Amino acid sequence: MNKSNKRAIIVGNWKMNNNRAQTESLIKSLRPLVKNANCDVVICPPFTSIETAISKAAGSNMQIGAQNCHFARSGAYTGEISAYMLKEIGVSHVILGHSERRQYFAEKSSTVHLKLLSALDAGLTAIVCVGETLKQHENKTTTEIVSIQTKVALKGLRIEQMKNVIIAYEPVWAIGTGKTATSNQAAQVCGTIRKTVEQIFGSSASQALRILYGGSMNPTNCECLLSKDDIDGGLIGGASLRPADFSSIINFAGKNR
Numbered sequence: 001m002n003k004s005n006k007r008a009i010i011v012g013n014w015k016m017n018n019n020r021a022q023t024e025s026l027i028k029s030l031r032p033l034v035k036n037a038n039c040d041v042v043i044c045p046p047f048t049s050i051e052t053a054i055s056k057a058a059g060s061n062m063q064i065g066a067q068n069c070h071f072a073r074s075g076a077y078t079g080e081i082s083a084y085m086l087k088e089i090g091v092s093h094v095i096l097g098h099s100e101r102r103q104y105f106a107e108k109s110s111t112v113h114l115k116l117l118s119a120l121d122a123g124l125t126a127i128v129c130v131g132e133t134l135k136q137h138e139n140k141t142t143t144e145i146v147s148i149q150t151k152v153a154l155k156g157l158r159i160e161q162m163k164n165v166i167i168a169y170e171p172v173w174a175i176g177t178g179k180t181a182t183s184n185q186a187a188q189v190c191g192t193i194r195k196t197v198e199q200i201f202g203s204s205a206s207q208a209l210r211i212l213y214g215g216s217m218n219p220t221n222c223e224c225l226l227s228k229d230d231i232d233g234g235l236i237g238g239a240s241l242r243p244a245d246f247s248s249i250i251n252f253a254g255k256n257r
């Protein structure tokens with residue numbers, strides 16, 4: 001499958017930012033700026049702002065995602081929220097295995113795998129994050145790390161479930177640091193992810209898979225990154241909080257098909 005046959009996707013990860021009033025105002029600012037975008041647009045606010053985001057984005061081309069979910073349907077998991085609960089309120093996507101969850105909440109690839117099964121079962125599209133730390137990057141083990149994380153997360157999935165999986169390559173050393181992988185580095189690792197998926201699910205599933213780059217993407221560097229063959233979109237943190245920056249990435253991604 002040629003890249004131009006796939007719709008690009010830009011996902012905004014707001015992290016723990018934006019209360020309901022701020023969510024309302026940010027979505028209101030974004031609506032006119034992205035209304036002609038020729039790509040999928042997903043915004044992932046914190047849990048408490050999701051319903052506000054859904055109601056303010058209604059009738060627009062923006063979909064609302066979550067930043068995490070639990071792997072069980074329900075039960076004695078104090079403080080957690082299940083994929084089914086997210087689906088019930090109109091969430092379409094969920095980010096899984098973000099490096100901040102791996103770093104601060106000891107989330108392992110095996111847990112990401114369980115969350116992925118649950119998210120897919122609930123009918124969500126999952127954005128699975130993989131990426132190496134600075135130390136792993138310096139030790140030149142990126143390829144190995146990223147392909148292991150990919151394999152563990154996708155273990156045992158049926159091929160048809162891959163339609164609802166997106167993988168985001170996020171080098172940990174590039175997240176929120178202002179450092180970006182060069183477009184060639186990023187494309188090379190995204191190519192490794194695609195090859196890993198091809199080994200498991202075959203060529204047509206791997207070609208159809210959308211792979212995102214995330215890590216300090218902004219309006220200045222997005223052009224180089226998004227024009228690479230193996231990069232089908234972006235997962236954006238900091239710049240997704242600024243409507244002008246976020247919308248210029250979105251509008252570039254839509255044009256570049």
Ligand code: PEP
Binds near residue numbers: 013170176177217236
């Ligand atoms: C992220 O949080 O997924 C991310 C890529 O953040 P930033 O764009 O700020 O590096």
